[in-house]
Amino acid sequence: MLPMHRLEGLAKLTGAERYLDDEPIPGCLWGMTVRSPVSRGRITAVKFDPAIDWSSFIVVDHRDIPGPNETYLIENDQPVLAAGCVRHVHEPVVLIAHEDRRLLRRAVAGVKVEVDPEPPVLDYRVPPRAEQVQRGSDNTIKSLRIAKGDVERALASAARVIEGEYQTGAQEHIYIEPNAMAAWVEGDVVVVRGSMQCPYYVLNALKHALGRDERRVRVIQAPTGGGFGGKEDYPSTLAMHAALLSLKAGGRPVKIVYDRDEDMAATTKRHPSRVRHTTGVDADGRLTAMKIDVLLDGGAYVTLSPVVLSRGIIHACGPYFCPNVLVEGRVVLSNSVPYGAFRGFGAPQTQFACERHMDRVAGAIGMDPVAFRKLNLLRDGQTTATGQTIGGISGGTDRVALLDRALKLGAWEERREEAAAFNLTHPYLRRGVGVSCVWHGAGFTGNGEVYLDSKVQVAGLADGRIEVRAASTEMGQGTSTVFAQIAAAAAGYDAGEIVVATPDTAVVPNSGPTVASRTVMVVGRLIEKACGELKQKLGTRGSGLGVGGLNGDSLRRAIVEWHARNPGREPAATATFEPPPGVKFDDERYVGDAYATYAWGACVAHVEVDLRTCAARVLDFASVQDIGRVINPVLAKGQVQGGVVQAIGWALLEECRFRDGAMVNNQLTNYIIPTADDVPPIEVEFVEVPYAHGGGGAKGVGELPMDGPAPAVLNAIADAMGREVGADPMTIPMTPERLMTLVEAAEGAHGV
Amino acid sequence: MACEDGRAMEVRLTLNGKPVRVEVDPRERLLDTLRYRLGLTGSKEGCGEGECGACTVLMDGVPANSCLVLTAQCRGRSVRTIESVDAKALGPMLASGATQCGACTPGVVMTALWVKENPGLRDSHTLRELMAGNLCRCTGYDGIIDGLHAWVESDARSGGAA
Ligand code: FES
Ligand code: FES
Numbered sequence: 001m002l003p004m005h006r007l008e009g010l011a012k013l014t015g016a017e018r019y020l021d022d023e024p025i026p027g028c029l030w031g032m033t034v035r036s037p038v039s040r041g042r043i044t045a046v047k048f049d050p051a052i053d054w055s056s057f058i059v060v061d062h063r064d065i066p067g068p069n070e071t072y073l074i075e076n077d078q079p080v081l082a083a084g085c086v087r088h089v090h091e092p093v094v095l096i097a098h099e100d101r102r103l104l105r106r107a108v109a110g111v112k113v114e115v116d117p118e119p120p121v122l123d124y125r126v127p128p129r130a131e132q133v134q135r136g137s138d139n140t141i142k143s144l145r146i147a148k149g150d151v152e153r154a155l156a157s158a159a160r161v162i163e164g165e166y167q168t169g170a171q172e173h174i175y176i177e178p179n180a181m182a183a184w185v186e187g188d189v190v191v192v193r194g195s196m197q198c199p200y201y202v203l204n205a206l207k208h209a210l211g212r213d214e215r216r217v218r219v220i221q222a223p224t225g226g227g228f229g230g231k232e233d234y235p236s237t238l239a240m241h242a243a244l245l246s247l248k249a250g251g252r253p254v255k256i257v258y259d260r261d262e263d264m265a266a267t268t269k270r271h272p273s274r275v276r277h278t279t280g281v282d283a284d285g286r287l288t289a290m291k292i293d294v295l296l297d298g299g300a301y302v303t304l305s306p307v308v309l310s311r312g313i314i315h316a317c318g319p320y321f322c323p324n325v326l327v328e329g330r331v332v333l334s335n336s337v338p339y340g341a342f343r344g345f346g347a348p349q350t351q352f353a354c355e356r357h358m359d360r361v362a363g364a365i366g367m368d369p370v371a372f373r374k375l376n377l378l379r380d381g382q383t384t385a386t387g388q389t390i391g392g393i394s395g396g397t398d399r400v401a402l403l404d405r406a407l408k409l410g411a412w413e414e415r416r417e418e419a420a421a422f423n424l425t426h427p428y429l430r431r432g433v434g435v436s437c438v439w440h441g442a443g444f445t446g447n448g449e450v451y452l453d454s455k456v457q458v459a460g461l462a463d464g465r466i467e468v469r470a471a472s473t474e475m476g477q478g479t480s481t482v483f484a485q486i487a488a489a490a491a492g493y494d495a496g497e498i499v500v501a502t503p504d505t506a507v508v509p510n511s512g513p514t515v516a517s518r519t520v521m522v523v524g525r526l527i528e529k530a531c532g533e534l535k536q537k538l539g540t541r542g543s544g545l546g547v548g549g550l551n552g553d554s555l556r557r558a559i560v561e562w563h564a565r566n567p568g569r570e571p572a573a574t575a576t577f578e579p580p581p582g583v584k585f586d587d588e589r590y591v592g593d594a595y596a597t598y599a600w601g602a603c604v605a606h607v608e609v610d611l612r613t614c615a616a617r618v619l620d621f622a623s624v625q626d627i628g629r630v631i632n633p634v635l636a637k638g639q640v641q642g643g644v645v646q647a648i649g650w651a652l653l654e655e656c657r658f659r660d661g662a663m664v665n666n667q668l669t670n671y672i673i674p675t676a677d678d679v680p681p682i683e684v685e686f687v688e689v690p691y692a693h694g695g696g697g698a699k700g701v702g703e704l705p706m707d708g709p710a711p712a713v714l715n716a717i718a719d720a721m722g723r724e725v726g727a728d729p730m731t732i733p734m735t736p737e738r739l740m741t742l743v744e745a746a747e748g749a750h751g752v
Numbered sequence: 753m754a755c756e757d758g759r760a761m762e763v764r765l766t767l768n769g770k771p772v773r774v775e776v777d778p779r780e781r782l783l784d785t786l787r788y789r790l791g792l793t794g795s796k797e798g799c800g801e802g803e804c805g806a807c808t809v810l811m812d813g814v815p816a817n818s819c820l821v822l823t824a825q826c827r828g829r830s831v832r833t834i835e836s837v838d839a840k841a842l843g844p845m846l847a848s849g850a851t852q853c854g855a856c857t858p859g860v861v862m863t864a865l866w867v868k869e870n871p872g873l874r875d876s877h878t879l880r881e882l883m884a885g886n887l888c889r890c891t892g893y894d895g896i897i898d899g900l901h902a903w904v905e906s907d908a909r910s911g912g913a914a
Pocket of ligand 2: 176225226850851853854855856857887888889890891
């Protein structure tokens with residue numbers, strides 16, 4: 001396929017793209033949220049400042065919800081608006097709307113939610129006391145287990161056993177467009193339009209809480225200024241809030257646009273994690289046992305935590321072969337903001353632990369970290385922790401060769417030698433190199449794609465163009481452009497003759513959520529199938545060309561003729577997901593093909609640490625990945641580079657700080673994400689092993705880039721600091737403060 | 753946006769080359785005047801506190817965070833917004849993948865324009881330093897820096913203004 005520019009690229013570059021808050025809505029009210037001031041307790045009173053004339057405001061609380069006061073997701077435990085009790089700071093309690101934003105802000109400040117506090121859980125790692133238990137016997141939201149072989153026996157007979165404990169912090173998405181949503185009533189239909197990843201999640205949430213069927217609810221995606229998982233489930237909350245206000249205002253449009261402080265304080269973040277490894281190796285350095293304990297902080301409600309845990313534990317062993325594995329995972333409730341989807345979905349946390357641990361295991365047995373990885377990387381024909389044999393449709397990638405390419409791209413040998421020489425002579429700078437190998441299962445886990453039952457429609461328009469109708473959203477990652485490319489290739493068209501419909505639940509079928517690196521691979525494949533069916537349909541209807549013979553010009557003519565013969569009706573075809581043959585997963589026992597296929601990657605980081613400030617800086621970064629066929633090289637590279645920089649931020653800079661359960665650095669002034677000057681150019685190469693069941697041969701690309709950088713960077717810091725200073729970083733973000741503490745502890749231990 | 757408790761004041765400025773007169777609350781931010789009063793919604797609000805640069809405009813040719821500027825401060829000055837930028841000049845940024853979600857992009861383009869129009873800046877600063885006031889969460893910055901580099905070079909080759 002020809003390289004193609006982003007379809008909406010010029011509109012974005014010139015500022016012409018209209019995001020929700022750029023579109024004037026006549027007669028629109030602004031909506032805002034009154035939130036809980038404390039992390040846990042019983043609401044005793046909601047007091048409205050008598051000095052304010054409340055008659056000019058629309059005020060909504062839980063009693064205004066027509067259906068169940070529940071946010072429809074895995075478990076419906078999260079209220080739409082708090083009723084009776086609160087479980088986290090900033091939990092929504094009351095909604096207010098007014099046409100004047102300044103008066104509205106004052107009104108919000110004039111509502112006091114009084115709460116009788118109860119003991120909150122503020123540290124998920126500490127087992128709860130009886131009075132802190134809010135779910136089951138110990139606040140467990142979900143526990144999952146993967147077992148293969150006999151890990152205890154293997155540990156008992158291992159030549160060496162190496163342990164380690166690794167921790168990662170919460171991370172904010174920082175999509176540059178904060179959450180924004182508008183709702184109004186058209187006839188009997190509640191219409192919601194806004195920034196979102198998953199229109200049908202929003203639709204289902206509205207149906208449930210408003211007690212309406214899908215004919216009386218409609219959800220339209222507005223251009224979306226970034227998501228990264230942060231607009232997977234949270235927009236349902238905004239949509240329900242805006243809709244409740246609009247319903248109470250007699251159907252008038254209501255718009256809710258969070259400012260940055262509110263967005264950072266009140267919305268979901270990446271799950272904090274603690275992962276413990278106990279690893280056995282034989283005398284040659286082969287992995288014989290991996291015992292892994294994963295603990296995630298789920299926050300105040302279940303939201304997506306069970307599936308984040310699932311993806312986390314499946315990826316916990318990394319892309320290695322080990323005959324005996326036990327992974328035990330648990331996600332627990334705490335009284336912080338609910339943690340949610342964030343690019344990688346649990347896999348970056350467990351692979352940070354695994355890849356940092358692999359370096360430490362190699363070091364402990366005196367092996368080179370690269371040689372150790374090459375010895376243990378999965379070969380086709382070997383099995384993963386769930387017993388899935390890599391091979392067939394999941395095979396074909398030479399992971400050792402892929403690692404070699406990354407080492408070459410990252411000038412591993414040269415930089416390693418240079419660093420050793422540099423460190424001997426420089427008074428206060430230390431350099432090091434680090435490597436990581438990662439994998440990422442694309443699409444929903446296990447039978448998830450089957451349950452989703454995704455559908456795509458393509459239709460021939462009167463002028464002969466083809467329209468693709470899917471609920472998959474463009475949020476910057478390139479869905480529209482790549483869908484146009486895939487449909488064009490399947491129809492023999494130019495991409496310019498493909499129209500990608502705006503995701504609008506009144507128009508597009510449910511192609512599933514725009515998450516899990518599934519869009520190009522799964523939904524792209526459905527576009528190909530639907531195009532094939534459209535050709536077939538038109539070919540059998542007397543075009544004289546025969547089935548499958550239509551392509552390009554002949555297809556265009558057939559569409560135009562069809563319209564001439566059937567005025568007011570369009571030729572259309574729908575494709576529905578079917579799993580690749582032979583893919584089987586046992587959801588109960590966690591055995592089998594966890595994903596139909598995997599993307600693979602390797603990273604090399606070159607890092608410099610300033611011993612005076614303990615600040616670490618990434619000097620060079622190289623990333624090589626097999627994502628199947630690359631459909632659009634510029635877009636694919638952009639996904640990798642953006643993901644790598646987001647992961648470098650997670651590794652070094654980005655720290656959510658909490659006090660009494662509330663995020664206190666909920667500003668870009670003191671929650672630091674990387675600028676252009678904080679990161680080097682990110683070198684990217686692709687290895688293309690086409691996936692037979694992916695759109696255009698593609699596997700997923702969105703999340704893999706988030707998996708490898710943090711451990712590669714920390715391994716490089718350990719390399720830079722380890723020999724001389726002895727600091728062994730095992731926690732991220734490795735901020736200067738944290739590294740300094742480690743250095744001082746190491747110096748103390750060495751009696752320096 | 754109503755000015756219910758400040759007296760409205762008149763401000764005359766040059767906006768995208770044309771004289772403009774607005775009546776605003778003395779506390780009104782330039783970003784809000786542009787977006788909600790004049791319908792120039794290309795400038796975005798990413799943080800409202802001068803950190804992200806999504807609201808960047810050029811004031812008398814120099815980048816400014818319009819979320820930190822009061823419209824009243826623009827009296828007699830010249831303000832340039834993304835709406836004044838010719839799409840035809842932006843080919844290199846499009847080709848390099850300088851935009852993904854687009855929320856940071858108008859601000860990025862305004863800073864890039866300043867860099868392009870002031871070649872002397874590049875003698876003392878790297879492109880990455882010059883672009884460090886614009887946060888982008890999508891691209892990892894390579895698409896932006898490569899695009900700006902190509903844009904600056906194309907200008908140098910053609911030897912003239914865009
Ligand atoms: S909105 Fe002005 S700098 Fe972020
Ligand atoms: S393109 Fe999305 S923030 Fe820059």
